[in-house]
Amino acid sequence: MSETVVTTVNGRVVETAVEANELLLDFLRDRLGLIGARQSCEVQVCGTCTVLVDGMPVSSCTHLACDVDGKEVETIEGLVGTPLHDELSDAFVRHAAVQCGFCTPGMLLTAKALLGTEDVATEEGTRRAMAGNLCRCTGYRSILDALTEVFDAHRTPRS
Ligand code: FES
Ligand code: FES
Known part of the structure; x- marks a missing residue:
């Protein structure tokens, strides 16, 4: 099942459908080509996938893409x-x-x-x-x- 997400990524408004279980890390890397967030442990331990959501650091490997709806995301590219x-x-x-x-x-x-x-x-x-x-x-x-x-x-x- 997919749902529409409207989010601002590095100052750019992005509106797209995401799967309910889609991870923010995959959304950023695979859909938007923002590969600065790195995939490593995938279990919220190492911090290589850190991005800012409304200014707060989150592990994008365990954060759902649908949860950034209406929020601002900043990656290293920003x-x-x-x-x-x-x-x-x-x-x-x-x-x-x-x-x-x-x-x-x-x-x-x-x-x-x-x-x-x-x-x-x-x-x-x-x-x-x-x-x-x-x-x-x-x-x-x-x-x-x-x-x-x-x-x-x-x-x-x-x-
Ligand atoms: S990849 Fe290690 S915390 Fe996300
Ligand atoms: S993991 Fe190589 S510089 Fe930090």
């Missing part, structure tokens, strides 16, 4: 070209926080959602907040350093 993407990617490169890059799109989108929140006011908080995004290459130290630099730059000083 972040690319923005000043924040340049800032994050510059920090990742400077700190050598990218090796194979498979985890990086999900990392950057989760980071965008956390920017300016108390969740990332400390390194321990950042570790907890980023715990759903796994990296098999870097050992995390370099990612934490890159993220801390960007999170600190966006922190509003307390008065």
Whole structure:
């Protein structure tokens, strides 16, 4: 059974029929060609499939496409070209926080959602907040350093 979904993906309105059991990851990759969301564990553990739905990170491998009806979806393709993407990617490169890059799109989108929140006011908080995004290459130290630099730059000083 299919149903019509109207959603905004990276600023573009998309209206299409989706199957009731169609996953958001498949919708984005197979229908829209947005392959920046990566398929890996498929059980909401690794974070490589992370996209933002109304600004909140979700694992698109377990999120139904029909559940984005009326919502805004942002993938890494929507972040690319923005000043924040340049800032994050510059920090990742400077700190050598990218090796194979498979985890990086999900990392950057989760980071965008956390920017300016108390969740990332400390390194321990950042570790907890980023715990759903796994990296098999870097050992995390370099990612934490890159993220801390960007999170600190966006922190509003307390008065
Ligand atoms: S592929 Fe979705 S969390 Fe791993
Ligand atoms: S850079 Fe390879 S998985 Fe993170």
